[in-house]
Amino acid sequence: MSELFQAALEAIIHRNKEAMGRLLGGGITSDDPLCGLIEAARYSLDSGGKRVRATLGYWAAAAVTSDTLPATDYASCALELIHTYSLIHDDLPAMDDDDLRRGKPSLHKAYDEATAILVGDGLQAKAFELLADAPELSAQQRIAMVKVLAKAAGPAGMVGGQFIDIQATDSDISLEQLKAMHSLKTGALIRASLALGGIAAGASEAQLAALDNYGTHIGLAFQVVDDILDVEGDTATLGKTQGKDSEANKPTYVKLMGLKGAKAEAQRLLADALEALNGFGESADLLRDLARYIVERDR
Amino acid sequence: MSELFQAALEAIIHRNKEAMGRLLGGGITSDDPLCGLIEAARYSLDSGGKRVRATLGYWAAAAVTSDTLPATDYASCALELIHTYSLIHDDLPAMDDDDLRRGKPSLHKAYDEATAILVGDGLQAKAFELLADAPELSAQQRIAMVKVLAKAAGPAGMVGGQFIDIQATDSDISLEQLKAMHSLKTGALIRASLALGGIAAGASEAQLAALDNYGTHIGLAFQVVDDILDVEGDTATLGKTQGKDSEANKPTYVKLMGLKGAKAEAQRLLADALEALNGFGESADLLRDLARYIVERDR
Numbered sequence: 001m002s003e004l005f006q007a008a009l010e011a012i013i014h015r016n017k018e019a020m021g022r023l024l025g026g027g028i029t030s031d032d033p034l035c036g037l038i039e040a041a042r043y044s045l046d047s048g049g050k051r052v053r054a055t056l057g058y059w060a061a062a063a064v065t066s067d068t069l070p071a072t073d074y075a076s077c078a079l080e081l082i083h084t085y086s087l088i089h090d091d092l093p094a095m096d097d098d099d100l101r102r103g104k105p106s107l108h109k110a111y112d113e114a115t116a117i118l119v120g121d122g123l124q125a126k127a128f129e130l131l132a133d134a135p136e137l138s139a140q141q142r143i144a145m146v147k148v149l150a151k152a153a154g155p156a157g158m159v160g161g162q163f164i165d166i167q168a169t170d171s172d173i174s175l176e177q178l179k180a181m182h183s184l185k186t187g188a189l190i191r192a193s194l195a196l197g198g199i200a201a202g203a204s205e206a207q208l209a210a211l212d213n214y215g216t217h218i219g220l221a222f223q224v225v226d227d228i229l230d231v232e233g234d235t236a237t238l239g240k241t242q243g244k245d246s247e248a249n250k251p252t253y254v255k256l257m258g259l260k261g262a263k264a265e266a267q268r269l270l271a272d273a274l275e276a277l278n279g280f281g282e283s284a285d286l287l288r289d290l291a292r293y294i295v296e297r298d299r
Numbered sequence: 300m301s302e303l304f305q306a307a308l309e310a311i312i313h314r315n316k317e318a319m320g321r322l323l324g325g326g327i328t329s330d331d332p333l334c335g336l337i338e339a340a341r342y343s344l345d346s347g348g349k350r351v352r353a354t355l356g357y358w359a360a361a362a363v364t365s366d367t368l369p370a371t372d373y374a375s376c377a378l379e380l381i382h383t384y385s386l387i388h389d390d391l392p393a394m395d396d397d398d399l400r401r402g403k404p405s406l407h408k409a410y411d412e413a414t415a416i417l418v419g420d421g422l423q424a425k426a427f428e429l430l431a432d433a434p435e436l437s438a439q440q441r442i443a444m445v446k447v448l449a450k451a452a453g454p455a456g457m458v459g460g461q462f463i464d465i466q467a468t469d470s471d472i473s474l475e476q477l478k479a480m481h482s483l484k485t486g487a488l489i490r491a492s493l494a495l496g497g498i499a500a501g502a503s504e505a506q507l508a509a510l511d512n513y514g515t516h517i518g519l520a521f522q523v524v525d526d527i528l529d530v531e532g533d534t535a536t537l538g539k540t541q542g543k544d545s546e547a548n549k550p551t552y553v554k555l556m557g558l559k560g561a562k563a564e565a566q567r568l569l570a571d572a573l574e575a576l577n578g579f580g581e582s583a584d585l586l587r588d589l590a591r592y593i594v595e596r597d598r
Contacts, residue, residue, distance in 0.1 A: 033459075033462075033463045033466070033476070033480075034454060034455075034459045034462065034463070036462070036466065037454055037458075037459060037462045038454065041454070085420075086420075089416055089417075089420060092416065094411070094412030094413045094416060095413050112393070113393030114393045114394050114465050115462070117388055117393060117394065117416065118388075118461060118462050118465075121384075121388060121419070121423065121458050122453050122454040122458040122459070124420065124423055125423065125449050125450075125452040125453030125454070125456075125458065126449070126453050128427045128445055128448075128449040129445075129446060129449035129450055129453060131445070132445045132446035133446065138438070139437070139438035139439045139442045140438045142438070142442050143431050143438045143441045143442050146427055146428075146431045146442070146445050147428060147431035147432065149427075150424050150425070150427040150428035150431060151428055153424040154421050154424030154425050155333060155337065155340070155424070155425060157424075159336075159417050159421040159424065160332075160333045160336060160421070162417060163335070163336045163414070163417050164332045164333070166417075167332070167335065177332070180332075181332075
């Protein structure tokens with residue numbers, strides 16, 4: 001990763017953190033009966049996530065316009081709220097039963113299950129409230145963002161993918177089914193991240209289609225690399241339990257394609273993602289670097 | 300309950316059921332990997348709820364305009380999706396741990412906990428998708444509905460109220476705190492129901508304020524009557540376990556005001572709800588009858 005790209009990545013993660021504090025802060029005092037709920041939400045939101053979805057939102061907007069749009073803060077925070085809620089619920093004992101997340105105890109271990117369920121539910125609602133509040137956008141743009149995010153987060157997207165994933169444990173699954181599952185479970189929200197950034201920046205239909213094409217490929221690449229890291233990474237670097245997925249007898253790309261095959265697939269997907277951006281000039285360089293980073297990361 | 304009102308209530312519940320099937324149906328076949336998720340969602344949605352929130356949405360619109368608006372189907376379905384998701388999550392073992400809902404096993408008993416968590420999550424997303432799709436409304440109206448519903452469903456509304464309720468078990472709570480808890484837990488969504496119907500019908504600010512005032516009072520009345528029924532009702536009529544809340548040592552109006560005091564409070568709230576509708580003519584008669592029904596129901 002070049003120093004320039006690393007600096008840009010750190011800057012955009014910093015911007016998202018600052019925006020998250022600003023947009024979600026507001027008047028909760030320690031004697032407020034909701035204080036415990038907000039604290040628990042912050043526990044998850046403040047932990048060191050990679051903020052890939054927020055970054056995709058910002059940089060999709062940057063590919064379309066050089067304006068710094070306040071609305072992209074709202075879009076990117078909404079995306080991270082949905083992603084964080086999904087991690088909180090996925091970690092629950094009835095779901096993936098994971099005690100460790102981003103190097104810290106999962107929310108239901110740090111607090112309790114009821115709090116984890118409610119924080120997740122609350123973050124989802126808050127995401128849509130943020131989009132409805134996004135400033136300097138037309139109502140058309142805001143409702144388009146709500147539509148895209150709701151569909152991506154719902155039964156025909158992320159939630160449906162997690163359902164299929166849970167059902168698939170201990171059962172045979174083909175490569176095609178695995179791809180279909182991931183295109184719902186993680187792909188839908190990654191594509192929505194690009195769409196939200198694009199919509200906020202006033203992207204044309206053609207630009208939105210190109211961003212979506214890019215998103216489809218990096219979404220799959222992201223998952224292929226996750227499966228490779230689950231085998232090759234170590235728990236300390238990953239911040240979650242290494243080998244967890246293979247132990248749980250979950251279908252993975254590495255199992256279905258072999259380690260070498262999975263690595264070649266990640267490179268193919270990267271090439272396709274870069275090709276999808278051909279219609280953009282230098283303004284999409286950050287997205288190009290991000291695609292390389294997703295494939296070359298070690299955690 | 301007059302025969303005329305009963306017929307109107309049955310007709311509007313029928314309309315909501317039909318709309319729910321139509322708006323949520325669509326192309327799922329038995330070999331679709333999502334089939335199990337959709338079936339589980341239907342299990343909860345099809346059970347015989349009172350559909351109070353849908354009814355409030357329709358009748359708030361009817362108070363404002365005599366037009367039959369397709370958008371009210373979208374609004375009313377979205378409200379029932381949010382309400383149903385909240386019941387599914389509230390019933391989970393980590394939350395209220397209730398095995399019975401509307402006279403049938405709760406969703407996590409009929410299926411499993413993971414499915415119940417995911418169905419709830421999916422219904423919430425679907426609710427916002429429906430509002431974004433509502434036909435014949437301006438983008439301004441749709442985004443206003445999203446904003447109201449997201450706020451009412453989130454940490455500053457329903458989810459926050461459930462959090463306070465869970466914390467309050469086995470602890471002392473004052474009447475003021477109980478009211479504040481219920482105004483979040485059930486009141487916020489009831490008020491949102493009236494707002495969504497009003498917005499869909501193009502209500503003025505003054506009309507929306509009157510509907511909100513009505514909603515505040517019937518929301519509290521609804522909960523006071525629930526507490527009375529928890530003591531006086533029987534399990535078969537209620538469709539949920541009678542005495543559950545008093546056994547769990549939950550704070551209730553009956554405990555804090557006595558049975559007689561709670562009944563008097565319900566009547567006072569009814570009177571205030573009716574007064575709030577004084578600015579409307581006969582078009583609000585259904586809302587007036589509904590307020591009486593909420594206070595006089597036996598389940």
